Amino acid sequence: MYETIREGKASIRIKKVSKISKEMDVFYNPVMELNRDITILLLQQFSPMNLCDPLAASGIRSIRFSKELKYKSIAINDVDEKAVKSIKNSLKLNKINNFATMNKPLKKLNNTIKNNNKISIHNEDANLFLLNSKGFDYIDVDPFGTSNSYLEAAIKRISRNGILAVTNTDTAALTGTYPKACVRKYWSSNKKNYLMHETGLRILIRKIQLIGMQYEKALFPVFSYFKNHYFRIFFQCIKGKRLCNEIALEHGMFNGAGPLWMGSLFDSRLVNRMYASLLKNYNDKNDNTRNSIENNTIINKKLNNSQNNNELLKFLKIIKDESKINAVGFYDIHDIAKKRKLKIIMRKEELIKKIKKKGFKAANTHFLGTGIRSDIPYDNFLTLLRE
Numbered sequence: 001m002y003e004t005i006r007e008g009k010a011s012i013r014i015k016k017v018s019k020i021s022k023e024m025d026v027f028y029n030p031v032m033e034l035n036r037d038i039t040i041l042l043l044q045q046f047s048p049m050n051l052c053d054p055l056a057a058s059g060i061r062s063i064r065f066s067k068e069l070k071y072k073s074i075a076i077n078d079v080d081e082k083a084v085k086s087i088k089n090s091l092k093l094n095k096i097n098n099f100a101t102m103n104k105p106l107k108k109l110n111n112t113i114k115n116n117n118k119i120s121i122h123n124e125d126a127n128l129f130l131l132n133s134k135g136f137d138y139i140d141v142d143p144f145g146t147s148n149s150y151l152e153a154a155i156k157r158i159s160r161n162g163i164l165a166v167t168n169t170d171t172a173a174l175t176g177t178y179p180k181a182c183v184r185k186y187w188s189s190n191k192k193n194y195l196m197h198e199t200g201l202r203i204l205i206r207k208i209q210l211i212g213m214q215y216e217k218a219l220f221p222v223f224s225y226f227k228n229h230y231f232r233i234f235f236q237c238i239k240g241k242r243l244c245n246e247i248a249l250e251h252g253m254f255n256g257a258g259p260l261w262m263g264s265l266f267d268s269r270l271v272n273r274m275y276a277s278l279l280k281n282y283n284d285k286n287d288n289t290r291n292s293i294e295n296n297t298i299i300n301k302k303l304n305n306s307q308n309n310n311e312l313l314k315f316l317k318i319i320k321d322e323s324k325i326n327a328v329g330f331y332d333i334h335d336i337a338k339k340r341k342l343k344i345i346m347r348k349e350e351l352i353k354k355i356k357k358k359g360f361k362a363a364n365t366h367f368l369g370t371g372i373r374s375d376i377p378y379d380n381f382l383t384l385l386r387e
Ligand SMILES: C[S@@+](CC[C@H](N)C(=O)[O-])C[C@H]1O[C@@H](n2cnc3c(N)ncnc32)[C@H](O)[C@@H]1O
Pocket: 027, 028, 029, 032, 036, 054, 055, 056, 057, 058, 059, 060, 061, 077, 078, 079, 080, 083, 124, 125, 126, 127, 142, 143, 144
């Protein structure tokens, strides 16, 4: 049985399943809607790009790109024939007819674009597809598990100042559950403690940067996070040896974990812009929903979108505040209170206020509900917690 799923401005038809797994006929994970929402919000902050979705599955990401973004071109690829068939059907379902199906030589891609087919569909191995292409301003590496197999080709084909997006779902290796796998796959070690998601993200960033450095491409994270079961990083790629050397200087150990990236996880100005545009959309949409309620014409989709926007808004607000604090790691009130045998735990908001009163920066962190990111030294933090 097939069902129609609506996400953002796109619809897709996929087989109904009782469990999300990579054994699905064509893969679609509704939990990743937020991942795709953030991607679109981020790309909206840049001028139109040549976009590439090399592991497209149902094609939902690219269909949303075509409906929600200004773009120069979109190349959609998957090695699985069933996925490609489903992408074509979904494009038609969304009334997108200006696409071209590419049967191998990729060189034709440019002709296709000249012929006004700004969207092209490919059925190849992602690495071959990328390496045979002339490159893209945006490449979205979204595989099952580790991104390792696709990094070389994606980095080689990302353009100057382009954005490389990477998702990794192999969180056990990156957070220290399998220490040997972390060494093998990420040339680093993690510690299993409350910081493991942040250190895992930083370990992954360093690994990807090292590959970039081989090609004199400096990869700076402009928006990176951990959520549910995955790590996600958007890098801006800047060409040059000097910047690569600067990146290497920011690789180090933290709290017994590493080597890892000790630099910033976000470009706070970009995060501010993303938050502002989301807030604007959200207010506009809520006005519409309010009007619809008044006219008794509520459509489920509108309500669903508002719920998703709520989650996204909350998440982005935390990241916006967090991105202004230049500190690696954070403090977990519960963990510290337990270790120090402190019975009374101050409310987190109160503690944040107290830290700020002392002249330090402090904010929530998206990594942990009981965490505080701050530049306050540990001893001063402890004194405040004891008060
Ligand atoms: C996690 S899914 C992608 C999800 C999709 N990006 C989205 O947002 O819904 C991974 C996809 O990669 C495809 N895939 C696996 N190995 C591949 C390869 N070597 N080349 C191209 N595609 C591949 C699978 O068929 C699957 O559809």
